[in-house]
Amino acid sequence: MQKTTTSLIKTDLNAKKLSPLDSQTMQPSDDTLHRILQFAATYRVQQVAKNQFVEMFLN
Numbered sequence: 001m002q003k004t005t006t007s008l009i010k011t012d013l014n015a016k017k018l019s020p021l022d023s024q025t026m027q028p029s030d031d032t033l034h035r036i037l038q039f040a041a042t043y044r045v046q047q048v049a050k051n052q053f054v055e056m057f058l059n
Contacts (some may be wrong), residue, residue, distance in 0.1 A: 028036075044056045 042058045042059060046054045046056065048054050
């Protein structure tokens with residue numbers, strides 16, 4: 001039998017207490033949003049048979 005353990009130190013909880021992030025710092029830039037939307041507009045997936053798909057970039 002193999003045992004798997006993790007440390008009990010909760011670093012993610014400690015980090016939130018030390019430096020709270022406001023929502024403004026987590027917002028992507030306008031350029032990033034524009035690039036994501038351009039990609040989404042050109043990317044398509046079409047199902048051709050059961051469990052088979054074709055990916056298309058319409059550029």
